[in-house]
Amino acid sequence: MGRAPCCEKVGLKKGRWTKEEDEALAKYIKEHGEGSWRSLPKNAGLLRCGKSCRLRWINYLRADLKRGNISEEEEEMIIKLHATLGNRWSLIAGHLPGRTDNEIKNYWNSHLSRRATDLGDGVVVDIDLSKLPGGGKRRGGRTSRGIVAAASNAVKEKKAPKGKEKKGSKDKEKPAKTKAAEAEQQELKEAADTAVVSPARSQSQSQCQSQTPTPSEEHSQSQASASGVTSEEDPLALSEEMMSELLGPGSPMMELGLDGGSCRDSDGGGGPAAGDVAHDTGDNDKAIMDWDLMGQLDISTVDDMWDSLVWDCDDVVLREAGHHQQQQQELDHLMSDLFFLDNL
DNA sequence: AACTTTCCCAACCGCGCGGAA
């Protein structure tokens, strides 16, 4: 159908904002409040796109923004949350009052992702997203609350199957947005609280997501990988609870105790896994696949994926894993589970 | 001092989602 441009592009100013523009925008929002971004520039007398105004306000002009460097606590929080949520910058920002998603994203890309790459020498996996279920494709757009809801419904149902299932995505109990948002917040809070993460482990985990490429590759890959492994059919969608269940005692992965197919601490004795949310057994000999990668890395398709997988450790590990037929079957089973849930 | 490279961050872009019409 073709999509109308977000705003008339002709005659609009781009680039850095001037002080006058900032003042005009701030003044207008102070008087009229946020919202109606599309019409705001016109009303405020700005030659800017509404989106640009919104961004400027959110990232720079808002009064409640915290200025200055990211503190160590914040940094740790970011690492934790990133391990849990992936590149959900807005969600991460939600846990860091006064920080914007853009700020956190930039900070991650410029500081943390690099540091994550620099440290450790363990398994480094770069996953070709296109080979994942659903193409592993992630584009822009908001986190689908419907997916989140569906996923958690699926978990609930798995726990207590009901006779009849209501088709969930369009929840009649409005304001769903508020409810869902609250639920999401709660869920994330729990995730952040329960995620057993040490920075070191996070680094290792992050490294699992990005190999050690050239700087430019590193930059985009870390983004892409992180994005990919938490892609639209992602851990968040699957939800903490679901992943816990999948990683629980009854799960194939837990029973397998894979040594090779997983992304784990390189030194073999690293701290608890960042993504091993609430399932860190403390037994590092039993590698637990980071749940960011859970199900994304199908060893049975290792040959297919070989080009896109880069292992920065002994190949033996992978070879061993690749030859475990039973493990493959169980992984396949897990994959189909995940795929099923993804497609809810 | 001049030039080049790298880093950082503000801003832009394209897309998906939800809701209204």
Place this chain on the structure above:
DNA sequence: GTTCCGCGCGGTTGGGAAAGT
């Protein structure tokens, strides 16, 4: 049920600053 619109999100880009040669 479909289309359109507004909004928000994540990825990417571009330019200035800092560091290196």
